[in-house]
Amino acid sequence: MAQRVCIIGAGVVGLATAYALVREGFDVTLVEARERGGLETSYANGGQLSYRYVAPLADSGVPAQALGWLLRNDAPLRLRPRLDPAPWRGLLGFLADCRGSLNRRNAAHLLRLALLSQRTLQDWREEDGLDGFDWRRNGKLVAFRQPASFARARQGLADPSAQFVLTAAECLALEPALSAAPFVGGIHTPDEEVADCHAFCVQLAERLQASGHCRQLHGRRVTKIVEGGAAVRGVEVGGDLIEADHVVLAAGYRSAELMLPGLRLPLYPLKGYSLTLPVGAQHRAPDTSITDYDRKIVYARIGERLRIAA
Known part of the structure:
Protein backbone atom coordinates (compact mmCIF):
# COMPACT_ATOMS: atom_id res chain seq x y z
CA MET A 1 0.00 0.00 0.00
CA ALA A 2 1.35 3.43 -0.97
CA GLN A 3 2.37 5.84 1.77
CA ARG A 4 -0.03 8.77 2.21
CA VAL A 5 1.32 12.31 2.35
CA CYS A 6 -0.64 15.47 3.07
CA ILE A 7 0.93 18.70 1.82
CA ILE A 8 -0.30 22.01 3.25
CA GLY A 9 0.01 24.77 0.66
CA ALA A 10 -0.16 24.66 -3.14
CA GLY A 11 2.39 27.25 -4.11
CA VAL A 12 5.41 26.29 -6.17
CA VAL A 13 7.02 24.47 -3.22
CA GLY A 14 3.92 22.47 -2.33
CA LEU A 15 3.11 21.58 -5.94
CA ALA A 16 6.70 20.62 -6.77
CA THR A 17 6.87 18.49 -3.63
CA ALA A 18 3.62 16.76 -4.59
CA TYR A 19 4.89 16.14 -8.12
CA ALA A 20 8.16 14.65 -6.85
CA LEU A 21 6.33 12.38 -4.38
CA VAL A 22 3.80 11.15 -6.97
CA ARG A 23 6.70 10.29 -9.28
CA GLU A 24 8.10 8.15 -6.43
CA GLY A 25 4.82 6.28 -5.89
CA PHE A 26 3.25 8.16 -2.96
CA ASP A 27 -0.44 9.02 -2.68
CA VAL A 28 -0.73 12.77 -2.03
CA THR A 29 -3.43 15.08 -0.71
CA LEU A 30 -2.75 18.75 -1.39
CA VAL A 31 -4.67 21.29 0.71
CA GLU A 32 -4.76 24.93 -0.40
CA ALA A 33 -6.63 27.79 1.29
CA ARG A 34 -7.05 29.76 -1.95
CA GLU A 35 -9.38 28.83 -4.82
CA ARG A 36 -6.44 27.36 -6.74
CA GLY A 37 -2.70 26.97 -6.37
CA GLY A 38 0.08 29.42 -7.14
CA LEU A 39 -1.84 32.62 -6.34
CA GLU A 40 0.35 34.16 -3.66
CA THR A 41 4.17 34.29 -3.56
CA SER A 42 4.28 32.05 -6.65
CA TYR A 43 1.99 34.26 -8.74
CA ALA A 44 4.15 37.10 -10.09
CA ASN A 45 7.56 36.80 -8.50
CA GLY A 46 10.88 37.79 -10.07
CA GLY A 47 10.96 34.75 -12.37
CA ASP A 196 6.96 31.91 -15.33
CA CYS A 197 6.43 30.54 -11.82
CA HIS A 198 2.62 30.72 -11.92
CA ALA A 199 2.46 28.95 -15.29
CA PHE A 200 4.78 26.29 -13.86
CA CYS A 201 2.34 25.82 -10.97
CA VAL A 202 -0.54 25.41 -13.43
CA GLN A 203 1.38 22.77 -15.39
CA LEU A 204 2.23 20.84 -12.21
CA ALA A 205 -1.37 20.95 -10.98
CA GLU A 206 -2.63 19.60 -14.31
CA ARG A 207 -0.07 16.78 -14.30
CA LEU A 208 -0.98 15.89 -10.73
CA GLN A 209 -4.68 15.83 -11.55
CA ALA A 210 -4.04 13.49 -14.47
CA SER A 211 -1.84 11.17 -12.38
CA GLY A 212 -4.73 9.79 -10.33
CA HIS A 213 -2.50 9.83 -7.22
CA CYS A 214 -3.03 13.39 -6.02
CA ARG A 215 -6.21 14.77 -4.49
CA GLN A 216 -6.24 18.57 -4.62
CA LEU A 217 -8.48 20.38 -2.12
CA HIS A 218 -8.87 24.11 -2.83
CA GLY A 219 -10.57 26.70 -0.68
CA ARG A 220 -9.90 24.60 2.41
CA ARG A 221 -7.81 25.69 5.38
CA VAL A 222 -5.92 23.34 7.69
CA THR A 223 -6.63 24.22 11.31
CA LYS A 224 -4.18 21.85 12.97
CA ILE A 225 -1.88 18.88 12.54
CA VAL A 226 -3.30 15.85 14.38
CA GLU A 227 -0.94 13.67 16.41
CA GLY A 228 -1.31 10.04 17.34
CA GLY A 229 1.24 8.76 19.81
CA ALA A 230 4.73 9.55 18.55
CA ALA A 231 3.61 10.20 14.98
CA VAL A 232 1.19 12.37 13.03
CA ARG A 233 -2.22 10.98 12.09
CA GLY A 234 -3.06 13.66 9.52
CA VAL A 235 -4.53 17.15 9.46
CA GLU A 236 -7.82 18.70 10.49
CA VAL A 237 -9.73 20.62 7.80
CA GLY A 238 -13.07 22.14 8.74
CA GLY A 239 -13.57 19.64 11.54
CA ASP A 240 -12.76 16.66 9.28
CA LEU A 241 -9.64 14.52 9.64
CA ILE A 242 -7.57 13.88 6.54
CA GLU A 243 -5.45 10.89 7.44
CA ALA A 244 -1.82 10.80 6.38
CA ASP A 245 1.38 8.98 7.24
CA HIS A 246 3.41 12.14 6.67
CA VAL A 247 2.65 15.87 6.62
CA VAL A 248 4.61 18.49 4.66
CA LEU A 249 4.29 22.16 5.62
CA ALA A 250 4.57 24.34 2.50
CA ALA A 251 2.37 27.26 3.51
CA GLY A 252 5.06 29.93 3.56
CA TYR A 253 5.26 32.00 6.73
CA ARG A 254 1.85 30.65 7.79
CA SER A 255 3.52 27.28 8.37
CA ALA A 256 4.67 28.57 11.75
CA GLU A 257 1.03 28.75 12.91
CA LEU A 258 0.63 24.99 12.44
CA MET A 259 3.80 23.75 14.11
CA LEU A 260 3.39 21.09 16.79
CA PRO A 261 4.10 22.05 20.43
CA GLY A 262 7.80 22.28 21.16
CA LEU A 263 8.74 23.05 17.58
CA ARG A 264 9.39 26.54 16.26
CA LEU A 265 9.80 27.94 12.77
CA PRO A 266 11.52 31.36 12.87
CA LEU A 267 9.68 32.73 9.83
CA TYR A 268 8.58 36.30 9.20
CA PRO A 269 7.23 37.61 5.88
CA LEU A 270 8.71 40.29 3.66
Whole structure:
Protein backbone atom coordinates (compact mmCIF):
# COMPACT_ATOMS: atom_id res chain seq x y z
CA MET A 1 0.00 0.00 0.00
CA ALA A 2 1.35 3.43 -0.97
CA GLN A 3 2.37 5.84 1.77
CA ARG A 4 -0.03 8.77 2.21
CA VAL A 5 1.32 12.31 2.35
CA CYS A 6 -0.64 15.47 3.07
CA ILE A 7 0.93 18.70 1.82
CA ILE A 8 -0.30 22.01 3.25
CA GLY A 9 0.01 24.77 0.66
CA ALA A 10 -0.16 24.66 -3.14
CA GLY A 11 2.39 27.25 -4.11
CA VAL A 12 5.41 26.29 -6.17
CA VAL A 13 7.02 24.47 -3.22
CA GLY A 14 3.92 22.47 -2.33
CA LEU A 15 3.11 21.58 -5.94
CA ALA A 16 6.70 20.62 -6.77
CA THR A 17 6.87 18.49 -3.63
CA ALA A 18 3.62 16.76 -4.59
CA TYR A 19 4.89 16.14 -8.12
CA ALA A 20 8.16 14.65 -6.85
CA LEU A 21 6.33 12.38 -4.38
CA VAL A 22 3.80 11.15 -6.97
CA ARG A 23 6.70 10.29 -9.28
CA GLU A 24 8.10 8.15 -6.43
CA GLY A 25 4.82 6.28 -5.89
CA PHE A 26 3.25 8.16 -2.96
CA ASP A 27 -0.44 9.02 -2.68
CA VAL A 28 -0.73 12.77 -2.03
CA THR A 29 -3.43 15.08 -0.71
CA LEU A 30 -2.75 18.75 -1.39
CA VAL A 31 -4.67 21.29 0.71
CA GLU A 32 -4.76 24.93 -0.40
CA ALA A 33 -6.63 27.79 1.29
CA ARG A 34 -7.05 29.76 -1.95
CA GLU A 35 -9.38 28.83 -4.82
CA ARG A 36 -6.44 27.36 -6.74
CA GLY A 37 -2.70 26.97 -6.37
CA GLY A 38 0.08 29.42 -7.14
CA LEU A 39 -1.84 32.62 -6.34
CA GLU A 40 0.35 34.16 -3.66
CA THR A 41 4.17 34.29 -3.56
CA SER A 42 4.28 32.05 -6.65
CA TYR A 43 1.99 34.26 -8.74
CA ALA A 44 4.15 37.10 -10.09
CA ASN A 45 7.56 36.80 -8.50
CA GLY A 46 10.88 37.79 -10.07
CA GLY A 47 10.96 34.75 -12.37
CA GLN A 48 14.75 34.31 -12.19
CA LEU A 49 16.04 30.77 -11.64
CA SER A 50 19.26 31.89 -9.95
CA TYR A 51 21.01 28.66 -9.06
CA ARG A 52 24.50 30.00 -8.51
CA TYR A 53 23.67 33.35 -7.03
CA VAL A 54 23.07 32.04 -3.52
CA ALA A 55 24.42 34.83 -1.31
CA PRO A 56 22.04 34.93 1.70
CA LEU A 57 20.05 38.12 2.18
CA ALA A 58 21.80 38.35 5.57
CA ASP A 59 25.01 39.56 3.93
CA SER A 60 27.90 40.86 6.04
CA GLY A 61 27.56 44.29 4.42
CA VAL A 62 23.85 44.68 5.13
CA PRO A 63 23.99 46.12 8.70
CA ALA A 64 26.02 49.14 7.57
CA GLN A 65 23.80 49.57 4.51
CA ALA A 66 20.66 49.31 6.64
CA LEU A 67 21.65 52.35 8.69
CA GLY A 68 21.76 54.38 5.49
CA TRP A 69 18.47 52.91 4.28
CA LEU A 70 16.69 54.30 7.35
CA LEU A 71 17.25 57.82 6.01
CA ARG A 72 16.17 57.11 2.42
CA ASN A 73 12.66 57.35 0.97
CA ASP A 74 13.61 54.88 -1.78
CA ALA A 75 15.25 52.32 0.53
CA PRO A 76 15.09 48.72 -0.84
CA LEU A 77 14.12 47.40 2.59
CA ARG A 78 11.95 49.10 5.18
CA LEU A 79 10.61 48.02 8.57
CA ARG A 80 7.51 49.73 9.90
CA PRO A 81 7.74 50.14 13.71
CA ARG A 82 5.00 48.35 15.64
CA LEU A 83 4.43 46.86 19.09
CA ASP A 84 4.33 43.26 17.83
CA PRO A 85 7.58 41.65 19.09
CA ALA A 86 7.76 39.13 16.20
CA PRO A 87 9.36 41.45 13.61
CA TRP A 88 11.91 42.68 16.16
CA ARG A 89 12.89 39.11 17.05
CA GLY A 90 13.18 38.41 13.35
CA LEU A 91 15.32 41.50 12.80
CA LEU A 92 17.69 40.60 15.64
CA GLY A 93 18.03 37.06 14.29
CA PHE A 94 18.67 38.44 10.82
CA LEU A 95 21.41 40.77 12.08
CA ALA A 96 23.00 37.91 14.05
CA ASP A 97 23.31 35.98 10.78
CA CYS A 98 25.16 38.86 9.06
CA ARG A 99 28.58 37.39 9.80
CA GLY A 100 31.15 36.53 7.17
CA SER A 101 31.89 32.96 8.36
CA LEU A 102 28.21 32.06 8.76
CA ASN A 103 27.42 33.74 5.45
CA ARG A 104 29.97 31.59 3.59
CA ARG A 105 28.72 28.39 5.23
CA ASN A 106 25.09 29.17 4.40
CA ALA A 107 26.02 30.04 0.81
CA ALA A 108 27.71 26.65 0.40
CA HIS A 109 24.60 24.84 1.68
CA LEU A 110 22.35 26.91 -0.59
CA LEU A 111 24.52 26.19 -3.62
CA ARG A 112 24.20 22.43 -3.15
CA LEU A 113 20.43 22.76 -2.78
CA ALA A 114 20.18 25.07 -5.79
CA LEU A 115 22.15 22.77 -8.10
CA LEU A 116 19.93 19.85 -7.03
CA SER A 117 16.92 22.00 -7.94
CA GLN A 118 18.41 22.74 -11.37
CA ARG A 119 19.07 19.05 -12.08
CA THR A 120 15.57 18.11 -10.90
CA LEU A 121 13.86 20.63 -13.18
CA GLN A 122 16.01 19.49 -16.09
CA ASP A 123 15.00 15.86 -15.44
CA TRP A 124 11.30 16.75 -15.33
CA ARG A 125 11.56 18.73 -18.56
CA GLU A 126 13.49 16.01 -20.41
CA GLU A 127 11.92 12.85 -18.97
CA ASP A 128 8.32 14.05 -18.50
CA GLY A 129 8.12 16.69 -21.24
CA LEU A 130 7.14 19.32 -18.67
CA ASP A 131 6.72 22.57 -20.61
CA GLY A 132 4.43 25.54 -21.11
CA PHE A 133 5.92 27.95 -18.57
CA ASP A 134 8.26 30.09 -20.73
CA TRP A 135 11.45 28.42 -19.51
CA ARG A 136 14.70 29.41 -21.19
CA ARG A 137 18.40 29.68 -20.37
CA ASN A 138 19.26 33.35 -20.86
CA GLY A 139 21.95 33.95 -18.24
CA LYS A 140 21.96 36.42 -15.40
CA LEU A 141 23.93 39.58 -14.74
CA VAL A 142 24.16 40.93 -11.20
CA ALA A 143 25.08 44.60 -11.67
CA PHE A 144 26.60 46.77 -8.93
CA ARG A 145 26.41 50.53 -8.43
CA GLN A 146 28.76 50.68 -5.43
CA PRO A 147 32.47 49.68 -5.59
CA ALA A 148 32.30 48.20 -2.06
CA SER A 149 29.46 45.79 -2.81
CA PHE A 150 31.10 44.87 -6.12
CA ALA A 151 34.37 44.09 -4.32
CA ARG A 152 32.60 41.80 -1.82
CA ALA A 153 30.84 39.99 -4.67
CA ARG A 154 34.10 39.41 -6.54
CA GLN A 155 35.61 37.83 -3.44
CA GLY A 156 32.62 35.63 -2.67
CA LEU A 157 31.71 33.91 -5.96
CA ALA A 158 29.69 30.78 -5.22
CA ASP A 159 30.96 28.89 -8.29
CA PRO A 160 34.02 30.60 -9.86
CA SER A 161 34.12 28.08 -12.71
CA ALA A 162 30.67 29.22 -13.93
CA GLN A 163 30.62 32.90 -12.95
CA PHE A 164 32.55 35.74 -14.56
CA VAL A 165 33.51 39.19 -13.28
CA LEU A 166 32.76 41.93 -15.84
CA THR A 167 33.79 45.56 -16.05
CA ALA A 168 31.16 48.26 -16.62
CA ALA A 169 32.02 48.28 -20.34
CA GLU A 170 31.72 44.51 -20.56
CA CYS A 171 28.31 44.66 -18.82
CA LEU A 172 27.13 47.15 -21.42
CA ALA A 173 28.45 45.00 -24.28
CA LEU A 174 26.60 41.98 -22.87
CA GLU A 175 23.34 43.87 -22.28
CA PRO A 176 22.92 47.19 -24.19
CA ALA A 177 19.72 47.96 -22.22
CA LEU A 178 21.98 49.00 -19.34
CA SER A 179 23.31 52.05 -21.20
CA ALA A 180 21.67 54.66 -18.94
CA ALA A 181 22.56 53.04 -15.61
CA PRO A 182 25.72 54.00 -13.64
CA PHE A 183 26.98 50.49 -12.86
CA VAL A 184 30.62 49.92 -11.89
CA GLY A 185 30.70 46.23 -12.86
CA GLY A 186 28.87 42.95 -12.61
CA ILE A 187 28.91 39.18 -12.14
CA HIS A 188 27.69 37.20 -15.15
CA THR A 189 26.44 33.61 -14.86
CA PRO A 190 25.61 32.31 -18.38
CA ASP A 191 23.79 29.12 -17.25
CA GLU A 192 21.09 30.81 -15.20
CA GLU A 193 17.48 30.47 -16.36
CA VAL A 194 14.12 32.20 -16.32
CA ALA A 195 10.52 30.93 -16.17
CA ASP A 196 6.96 31.91 -15.33
CA CYS A 197 6.43 30.54 -11.82
CA HIS A 198 2.62 30.72 -11.92
CA ALA A 199 2.46 28.95 -15.29
CA PHE A 200 4.78 26.29 -13.86
CA CYS A 201 2.34 25.82 -10.97
CA VAL A 202 -0.54 25.41 -13.43
CA GLN A 203 1.38 22.77 -15.39
CA LEU A 204 2.23 20.84 -12.21
CA ALA A 205 -1.37 20.95 -10.98
CA GLU A 206 -2.63 19.60 -14.31
CA ARG A 207 -0.07 16.78 -14.30
CA LEU A 208 -0.98 15.89 -10.73
CA GLN A 209 -4.68 15.83 -11.55
CA ALA A 210 -4.04 13.49 -14.47
CA SER A 211 -1.84 11.17 -12.38
CA GLY A 212 -4.73 9.79 -10.33
CA HIS A 213 -2.50 9.83 -7.22
CA CYS A 214 -3.03 13.39 -6.02
CA ARG A 215 -6.21 14.77 -4.49
CA GLN A 216 -6.24 18.57 -4.62
CA LEU A 217 -8.48 20.38 -2.12
CA HIS A 218 -8.87 24.11 -2.83
CA GLY A 219 -10.57 26.70 -0.68
CA ARG A 220 -9.90 24.60 2.41
CA ARG A 221 -7.81 25.69 5.38
CA VAL A 222 -5.92 23.34 7.69
CA THR A 223 -6.63 24.22 11.31
CA LYS A 224 -4.18 21.85 12.97
CA ILE A 225 -1.88 18.88 12.54
CA VAL A 226 -3.30 15.85 14.38
CA GLU A 227 -0.94 13.67 16.41
CA GLY A 228 -1.31 10.04 17.34
CA GLY A 229 1.24 8.76 19.81
CA ALA A 230 4.73 9.55 18.55
CA ALA A 231 3.61 10.20 14.98
CA VAL A 232 1.19 12.37 13.03
CA ARG A 233 -2.22 10.98 12.09
CA GLY A 234 -3.06 13.66 9.52
CA VAL A 235 -4.53 17.15 9.46
CA GLU A 236 -7.82 18.70 10.49
CA VAL A 237 -9.73 20.62 7.80
CA GLY A 238 -13.07 22.14 8.74
CA GLY A 239 -13.57 19.64 11.54
CA ASP A 240 -12.76 16.66 9.28
CA LEU A 241 -9.64 14.52 9.64
CA ILE A 242 -7.57 13.88 6.54
CA GLU A 243 -5.45 10.89 7.44
CA ALA A 244 -1.82 10.80 6.38
CA ASP A 245 1.38 8.98 7.24
CA HIS A 246 3.41 12.14 6.67
CA VAL A 247 2.65 15.87 6.62
CA VAL A 248 4.61 18.49 4.66
CA LEU A 249 4.29 22.16 5.62
CA ALA A 250 4.57 24.34 2.50
CA ALA A 251 2.37 27.26 3.51
CA GLY A 252 5.06 29.93 3.56
CA TYR A 253 5.26 32.00 6.73
CA ARG A 254 1.85 30.65 7.79
CA SER A 255 3.52 27.28 8.37
CA ALA A 256 4.67 28.57 11.75
CA GLU A 257 1.03 28.75 12.91
CA LEU A 258 0.63 24.99 12.44
CA MET A 259 3.80 23.75 14.11
CA LEU A 260 3.39 21.09 16.79
CA PRO A 261 4.10 22.05 20.43
CA GLY A 262 7.80 22.28 21.16
CA LEU A 263 8.74 23.05 17.58
CA ARG A 264 9.39 26.54 16.26
CA LEU A 265 9.80 27.94 12.77
CA PRO A 266 11.52 31.36 12.87
CA LEU A 267 9.68 32.73 9.83
CA TYR A 268 8.58 36.30 9.20
CA PRO A 269 7.23 37.61 5.88
CA LEU A 270 8.71 40.29 3.66
CA LYS A 271 6.41 42.13 1.27
CA GLY A 272 7.56 42.30 -2.34
CA TYR A 273 6.25 44.20 -5.34
CA SER A 274 6.26 43.31 -9.02
CA LEU A 275 5.26 44.84 -12.32
CA THR A 276 4.71 42.90 -15.55
CA LEU A 277 4.84 44.73 -18.89
CA PRO A 278 4.34 43.51 -22.47
CA VAL A 279 7.46 43.89 -24.62
CA GLY A 280 8.08 43.68 -28.33
CA ALA A 281 10.89 44.14 -30.83
CA GLN A 282 10.51 47.93 -30.63
CA HIS A 283 11.32 47.99 -26.91
CA ARG A 284 14.82 48.08 -25.45
CA ALA A 285 14.04 45.54 -22.77
CA PRO A 286 16.94 43.44 -21.47
CA ASP A 287 17.22 39.90 -22.78
CA THR A 288 19.60 38.78 -20.03
CA SER A 289 18.11 38.59 -16.54
CA ILE A 290 19.36 41.55 -14.53
CA THR A 291 19.67 42.06 -10.79
CA ASP A 292 20.36 45.61 -9.66
CA TYR A 293 22.16 44.55 -6.49
CA ASP A 294 22.30 47.83 -4.61
CA ARG A 295 18.65 48.71 -5.25
CA LYS A 296 17.44 45.10 -4.79
CA ILE A 297 15.48 45.11 -8.07
CA VAL A 298 15.33 42.24 -10.56
CA TYR A 299 14.40 42.30 -14.25
CA ALA A 300 13.45 39.14 -16.15
CA ARG A 301 12.20 38.69 -19.69
CA ILE A 302 9.54 35.98 -19.50
CA GLY A 303 8.21 35.14 -22.93
CA GLU A 304 6.88 38.39 -24.40
CA ARG A 305 6.72 40.13 -21.00
CA LEU A 306 9.18 41.94 -18.77
CA ARG A 307 8.87 41.20 -15.05
CA ILE A 308 10.27 43.81 -12.65
CA ALA A 309 10.27 42.85 -8.98
CA ALA A 310 11.62 44.23 -5.73
